[in-house]
Amino acid sequence: MDTQLTDLIRAASAVRKQAYVPYSGFAVGAAVQCKSGAVFVGSNIENISYGLTICAERIAVASAVAAGQREFVAIAVVADTSEPIVPCGACRQFLAEFAPELIIVSATMRGGQKIESLSHLLPDPKRGILENVHIH
Numbered sequence: 001m002d003t004q005l006t007d008l009i010r011a012a013s014a015v016r017k018q019a020y021v022p023y024s025g026f027a028v029g030a031a032v033q034c035k036s037g038a039v040f041v042g043s044n045i046e047n048i049s050y051g052l053t054i055c056a057e058r059i060a061v062a063s064a065v066a067a068g069q070r071e072f073v074a075i076a077v078v079a080d081t082s083e084p085i086v087p088c089g090a091c092r093q094f095l096a097e098f099a100p101e102l103i104i105v106s107a108t109m110r111g112g113q114k115i116e117s118l119s120h121l122l123p124d125p126k127r128g129i130l131e132n133v134h135i136h
């Protein structure tokens with residue numbers, strides 16, 4: 001794996017420690033690499049009203065967008081699982097808003113790694129919407 005992706009995994013792994021997970025205990029870290037080279041990180045934030053929980057991936061991307069970044073090349077996701085995890089359906093759609101071809105690098109705390117493309121996990125994220133929604 002190239003060093004940029006290794007660095008991205010390291011950033012995701014570091015921010016995972018900030019996860020606020022009093023309900024599940026399942027900490028996730030994410031780091032998104034912008035086209036500009038900047039990296040933004042996020043960890044999951046749970047809520048007593050469970051459905052309001054925000055995944056690490058969306059926190060990372062929201063932080064990047066708030067800083068003026070909208071072009072992304074890769075996102076790393078780290079969790080302490082036996083197999084690398086991939087973003088949930090909601091996050092896939094959220095990521096596809098900005099980067100339908102995003103590279104997803106998943107890693108475990110035990111060194112497992114996997115690379116996938118968002119377009120494989122979520123084909124046609126905007127089909128039927130772009131043609132019918134009037135975009136201002």
Ligand code: THU
Binds near residue numbers: 044055056057
């Ligand atoms: N979670 C993430 O942050 N990212 C994922 O890719 C999978 C799920 C969080 C949401 C919730 O806080 C906990 O993990 C259990 O689902």
